[in-house]
Amino acid sequence: MDISGLPGFYAIAAADPGRVAVIDTDGSETTYGDLLARVNQVSHGLRARGLGKGDVVAGVLPNGIDAVVMLMATGQIGLYYVPINWHLTEAEVAYILSDCDAGLVVTDAAHAVPGGEIGTSGLAEGQPAEAPAERTAGAVMWYTSGTTGFPKGVQRRLPDAEPEAIVPLYVWFLGEVVDLTPGDAVHLVTSPMYHSAPCAHTQFALHLGHTVVITPRFDPVDILELIERHHVSNAMMVPTMFHRMLQLPEDVRAKYDVSSLRQVIHTAAACPVAVKQAIMDWWGPVLYEYYGSTESTIAFSVKPLDWLARPGTVGRPAPTFEARICDENGADLPPGEPGMIYVKSSMGSFEYRKDPAKTAASMLGDWYTPGDIGYLDEDGYLFLCDRRTDLIVSGGVNIYPAEIEAALLAGPAVADVAVIGVPDEEWGHNVVALVQPAEGVEPGPALTAELLEHCGPRIARFKHPKVVEYRDRLPRTPTGKLSRSKVREGYLTEAGKTSSSL
Template sequence: MLPTRLPDLHPLDGPLDGPLDGPLQAIADLPRARALRDPSGAAVVDGDRRLDNTGLAAAVAELGDAFAAAGVGPGDTVAVMLPNRLEIVVAMFAAWSRGAALTPVNPALTDAEVGHQLDDSGAVLLVADDRGHEVARGRAVAVVHVDDLRGTSGAAPSTTPTVDPGAPALVVYTSGTTGRPKGCVLTHANVDAMVRAIVTHLRLDAADRSLLVLPLFHCNGLLVGVLAPLLAGGSVVVAPRFRPADFWDLVEAERPTYFSAVPTMYALIDAHTERAVDTSSLRFVVCGAAPMPADLIGRFEERFDVVLVEGYGLSECSVAATINPLDERRKPGTVGLPLPGIDVAIASADGEHLPAGERGEVLVRGATVMAGYLHRPEETAATVVDGWLHTGDVGYLDADGFLVLVDRVKDMVIRGGENIYPKEIEDVLYEHPAVLEAAVVGRPDPTYGEVPVAHVALRPGASATPDELRAHCAAVLARFKVPADVQLHAALPKNSVGKLLKPALRG
């Protein structure tokens, strides 16, 4: 296992009292730079394992040496397939120290799906547990077993890694909800721009401590949960598998100042909390990955006395494009303002940019937009046009420039010529006190062509009938928007990031 601490390095200017500003290479060089400035400062916590800055730098150096011995060099790709644990963070920095990119693999994937990612990414080495050896069998992929990362008495490297801004840093595979997963190539310039924008917008500093509850095979966990606080001079707590029943125990024990989660997680935390909790360490919390009902935002903020800022983005723009501000301008129910250096526009079907208040496809432009989909030039060209990333999401900008999401373009239901956005119905369902999760999809209909159908999971101990939920919708929505059917489920299907899987409901 990795050490809890290794011998000190020579400090430069004392403790971290601010972000590690500087050239682009500062992101890839964070472990070494932090060890030089504050050798014994907290870096990463994972259960009872606590790496200070020296320990993190030495662990990165050790694994980087192992990568070098395996022949990993500039232009290569290293894969890591592990549940959330600090070795993923170490592997990321170690790959960068060798000039290689990292592709994080979701361990919940089947062997065939893992094999596709290894083959498609061209990974030359895999960091994994016992399963990794079996999946890599027959492929030209070396394997480093996580249990062999023992740590040495060696120090961190004394030289800064050379970073090419245009070289791949991460190859993050999409969830595959709209087809076979594609590798989004995020360069070092993309990562640098994204992380610095998050630090600036959320006002992160050395006092901040992130509680990482999202998976590290996704760029939200890696960039918002790990790199942003480390760049700001703060620290990271890697949470074990998300468990709403004892979530607050971890918050009270580790005293984070923020965490980022998805709407389903917030709903589950709210539903499973049965005691008074201490949230005084939290400066704010972030919600992303899917729109969060305004009712749930207000309920969570009031109950737990914490500011919740909703954001929006996707892997193709290095995770975030907009986030609500932390000050009085915050608008719950919107997904906020564009991050520094990022432009957001709304376009009609023919590509014309629309004025405030008009609905259309959300476009994103800036230094955070991916280099492209790996090995897929045609799909890249169709997705990034003249520098604008076409997201496939429908929304509008209000008079103050805040983005309001309406729905996915492909999720729209057309009933007898009337356009119905499922999110509008879902928001109404979430206002019912018995509803925990809601998803609305279209179902073929011989008369109207398509009708909306609601799939609902109820809160623990709550009860409601389909007729009651339809009546609840009918009291608020136009008749043609009322679900033709409401189906109750114990839980709705979700992907590994916690996003609801509507294709599985269309069946």
């Protein structure tokens, strides 16, 4: 059936219910019609729990059908949906639930929280499969990391319109940026759906009428097998995945047919030119890149042939976006000169939930900065010089040092600590902790093991330092400030380092 003129998932599912919507992690298939029925039941169930427009629902869910149902059910009744990283500790999850004022949280059995709902069955039970009345578009509110110690919700104004009035704008935008169009296509989810890009692309795929194939986790061989088996046409990945793919033996790589791929979209971290070139040598010119943030959304984009003509660029401003490069005083800089990247768009603005000061600090008038340094060439193509000064991007995931430092400083063995990210070929950056032991505490492997054990209940494992090194004193200013960029520079240039690594 030709669904190209239908405005998104809900309309597509009603018109073509037999179309395959989701192939889950266990291989089970759900049609558009069955998914819509479950989505409608859960929408009714959420309203029956007293939730109305502008309220917040959270999900602590692994990749799978329940995560998809919650995304689409909240999206038609004006709710904010907050996907939460299920790797976080109990305390970290509790912080987000409190900060977002979640009226309900849905989890799976392995990640239950006090008062939470296990799965979507209870919400759907006894509810009608027909569409709810007075439908109105909701929004996803992702909690983003930063450099101030705690994540904040990125909140956008809810549109006073049903989803079908909003979806055509996104369909147009995706077509312009990454050549995705409605029709018969297959999207592969390769990353956890609590991250903004994988979550958004899952939603986009359903609005385009595509089949969504879900993986529980990234494994290079599994990904290649799924691409061949399901004739995957588009996927969203991060550079770490490309690196791991390229490490496969040549005979393993040659075993799988990837000729169905048309768009492999990557974001979240800078991709080394050699890695991107090697993947395109293997898969063909199918790598589309965009740069932005949870706050800005897709601000810059570059298609494969444009990137091959300008290796290393992250593209030109996406449709509706304007960009400028400014010095530390907010003055515009000429092409070729690095400075702070600022963007703005007519598609809408955001605010950090409950934190107007943080919102204001990220703005220069109407212009938002993700805090990254880059320059524009004469043709308006952006080249990144560095990610945010302190933020660590490891495997495409943002990790902020202040939170790790706070966890380490909570222990009696640490007098002072600086956490930095250092370049790593596979992960982009690794977390390194430079620790000043408390008086009388002996540095070494035993202390490293003790510190990591101390971190266990406080921060998620992916935030734990990969390397712990010891210093007699850290270079703080008289006012107590610490320049992590200077610490990082010293670390990278110092010879003969003694470390205790994992």
